[in-house]
Amino acid sequence: LKLRHRFGIFAFVLLLALLPACGRPRQQVANEVKGDEIAALNSQMPTSAKWSVPQLSESGIMVEATWGEMSGFDFDYLRRSEHYGHLLRELNVSEPERLYSGTDFQVFLPRQEVSVGEVWSLSSENIHPFLSQFHPDFNTDLNMDASGAYALLKAVSPQRWDVMFRIHGQFSLEETVYITPAQFAGRLRINTEEGTVEAFELQIPEKRAFNLAYEAHGDGGSMAGLGFVTDMELRSVPPNDASHSWTEQLETADAEKALARSFYPFEKIEWQSLQSARTKARREGKNLFVLIIAGVLDDQSC
Amino acid sequence: LRAGLLSEPNIIQKLNSDYICTWALPEEVQALVDCTDSDPTRSMAQDLLANYRPLVEIMVLDSSGVLKARRSMLQDLELPYQGTPEKALEHFVAFLEHPEPEEPSEYEPQEEGSR
Numbered sequence: 001l002k003l004r005h006r007f008g009i010f011a012f013v014l015l016l017a018l019l020p021a022c023g024r025p026r027q028q029v030a031n032e033v034k035g036d037e038i039a040a041l042n043s044q045m046p047t048s049a050k051w052s053v054p055q056l057s058e059s060g061i062m063v064e065a066t067w068g069e070m071s072g073f074d075f076d077y078l079r080r081s082e083h084y085g086h087l088l089r090e091l092n093v094s095e096p097e098r099l100y101s102g103t104d105f106q107v108f109l110p111r112q113e114v115s116v117g118e119v120w121s122l123s124s125e126n127i128h129p130f131l132s133q134f135h136p137d138f139n140t141d142l143n144m145d146a147s148g149a150y151a152l153l154k155a156v157s158p159q160r161w162d163v164m165f166r167i168h169g170q171f172s173l174e175e176t177v178y179i180t181p182a183q184f185a186g187r188l189r190i191n192t193e194e195g196t197v198e199a200f201e202l203q204i205p206e207k208r209a210f211n212l213a214y215e216a217h218g219d220g221g222s223m224a225g226l227g228f229v230t231d232m233e234l235r236s237v238p239p240n241d242a243s244h245s246w247t248e249q250l251e252t253a254d255a256e257k258a259l260a261r262s263f264y265p266f267e268k269i270e271w272q273s274l275q276s277a278r279t280k281a282r283r284e285g286k287n288l289f290v291l292i293i294a295g296v297l298d299d300q301s302c
Numbered sequence: 303l304r305a306g307l308l309s310e311p312n313i314i315q316k317l318n319s320d321y322i323c324t325w326a327l328p329e330e331v332q333a334l335v336d337c338t339d340s341d342p343t344r345s346m347a348q349d350l351l352a353n354y355r356p357l358v359e360i361m362v363l364d365s366s367g368v369l370k371a372r373r374s375m376l377q378d379l380e381l382p383y384q385g386t387p388e389k390a391l392e393h394f395v396a397f398l399e400h401p402e403p404e405e406p407s408e409y410e411p412q413e414e415g416s417r
Contacts, residue, residue, distance in 0.1 A: 145305035209329050266308035269317050274334060277324035278346060281365045287401065288363040289317055291325035292354045297304060 042118050048248060050113040051156050056102040057195040063100055065093045065133045066231045070179075070212060074225025078177070083220025087173040095133045104129070105197050108163055108188050114153050116248040117255070119262050122149035122165060130202065131169065131184070133234060140169035146263040146300060154187075155249030160198075162246070163188040166259040167202070168300050176218035181232070182211040182301035185256075189240070199240040203233030210301045226295060226302060260298055267298065303358060303375055306387060307394050316398050321362075328354055342367060362401035371401035378404060 070088065079088045107126035114120065124140040127149055131138040140149055151165035167184040186202035204211050209228070216223040250258070261267040272280055274290075281288045295302020307313055317323050326334075331354075334347040346367040353361060358375030373379060373394075383390035 209327055264304060264309070265311075266304050266314065268314050269308065269323050272322060272324050274324050274326050274331065274347070275338075275343060277322045278343060278367055281322040281363070281367070284322065285365050286320065286322050287365060287370065288361075288367065289321035289323045289398075290350060290361040290363060291323075292328055292331060292350055292359045292361065293303075293325060294328065294357040296327065297325050 048115045048117075050115055051153065051161070052113050053109050053111070054161055054190055054192040055195055056106050056109075056190065056197065059102045059194075059196045060099050061102060061105075061197045061200065062097060062237050063130075063133065063200060063234050064097055064237050065095060065234050067091070067093045067134055068229055068231035070227050070229045072210070072225075072227035075212075075214070075227035078214060078216065078223060078225060081216070081220055081223070083218060084177050084216045084223070087177050091135075091173070093133070094135050098133050102195065102197050105188060105190075105200065108151055108165060108186075109161075109190075110151075110153075116153050116156055117250045117258060119150050119152045119258055121262075122151055122167070124149065124169075127167065130234060131167070134232070135171045135173075137172040137175075138169055139172065140167060142168070142170055148263070150259055150262040152250075152255055152258055154252070154255045155246040157244065157247040159191065159193050160244050160246070161188075161190040161192055162249070163190070164252075164255045164259065165202075166256075166263070168263065177214060177216045180213045180215075180300050181229075182208070182296060182299035186234075197236065198242075200236040201233065203231075203235075204229055206230060208296050208299075208301070210296055211299075213295075213301050264298060271298075307379070307391060310391060313391075313394065313398070316395070320398070326350075328356075360397075362397075371397070371403050373397055373404060 075088070079085050107123060110118075110120040127140070128138060131140075141147055146168055149165065149167040149169075151163055153161065154164045155162035165186045165188070167186065169181070169184075171179040171181075173179065181204045183205065184202050185205050187199070188197065189199040190196070191198050206228075210226040212227045212229045214223075214225055214227070257267065277288055277290075280286075291297065293302075328351065331347050331350050335344055335351065338344050338347070346363070349363075349367075349369055350361065353359065353369060353372050355374045355377070359372055360375060360379075361372040362370045364370055379390050379394060383393065
């Protein structure tokens with residue numbers, strides 16, 4: 001039964017890769033989201049103060065990269081593949097450490113003043129150097145829905161900015177094996193008075209059973225599967241977890257939701273957890289709409 | 303599914319106005335069966351697993367958690383309407399308006415050894 005289930009997941013991933021999306025073409029939806037949708041989502045934000053964009057100084061900051069083991073039945077299968085296995089077995093972080101100039105992080109900030117909770121898009125080209133610390137061939141411009149990268153102002157004070165961002169993309173290993181993280185979730189905290197980066201982190205969340213997918217196309221035929229990776233992250237050193245008193249801030253869950261809505265129109269559906277959905281349905285006398293799905297709905301791991 | 307049916311504005315509006323919506327992986331539903339202290343929640347989770355057909359199952363339950371209707375994404379919505387996404391949308395809207403048990407699908411896979 002387990003083998004059948006695994007084969008099912010494999011077939012599902014392959015189907016998603018090969019079939020056009022039901023309804024409008026995926027790229028069309030993605031493009032619509034990138035333009036009008038962001039403006040529409042921002043217009044729904046309650047009116048609040050606008051904050052001028054800080055200018056970062058050249059003060060250097062070291063960033064460490066780690067890429068933990070990619071595990072799971074499907075990745076074990078790929079690792080044993082005669083044609084593709086070596087690409088996984090020989091895979092290492094491209095640059096375990098890199099010294100950045102503070103000005104390099106300006107690419108995560110908006111071009112004009114913003115309010116807390118306001119979303120802006122990030123340039124794929126500009127954020128590529130950070131992702132290339134994992135592997136030089138990283139691409140955020142995918143031929144599928146929900147490509148790209150977005151950021152928002154999570155919290156602010158006269159002394160600090162706290163920026164959250166989310167990046168979707170794909171690593172290409174010699175153009176035969178493509179590894180797609182569920183997402184990269186990031187955080188950037190800035191001292192606006194000094195124009196310095198206090199903390200930077202970017203990682204693949206480990207909240208779900210799967211957080212990684214792969215496709216392989218080449219002499220060994222086509223393969224696809226799901227898996228799990230631990231400790232895949234960029235992190236500034238030394239760590240700086242100092243607490244701060246914010247003038248305005250958004251709850252983390254609300255900030256995550258706002259970023260997710262920038263990628264996925266279906267995130268406008270008011271999803272509940274299974275347990276709270278049952279309670280709420282009973283209380284409000286409404287039917288339950290339940291989607292049971294073999295891969296994660298709200299990220300790129302499937 | 304997510305770039306198509308679930309991203310249609312009228313579907314989003316219908317789901318938010320008429321339904322309480324949730325999604326889960328089968329593994330998460332199984333964990334709920336194994337861990338919950340609530341008998342009704344366990345019963346509902348067991349029903350969801352019993353009625354789940356890989357790889358995507360859409361189910362409508364009444365407010366007390368009893369299954370009213372279900373649709374397999376692949377067998378009921380994708381394969382029958384390949385090339386005619388507007389008909390899949392029509393079918394899905396009708397299902398949300400009147401969630402009735404499905405009619406037998408010609409795309410039902412044969413059980414192993416049944417031939």
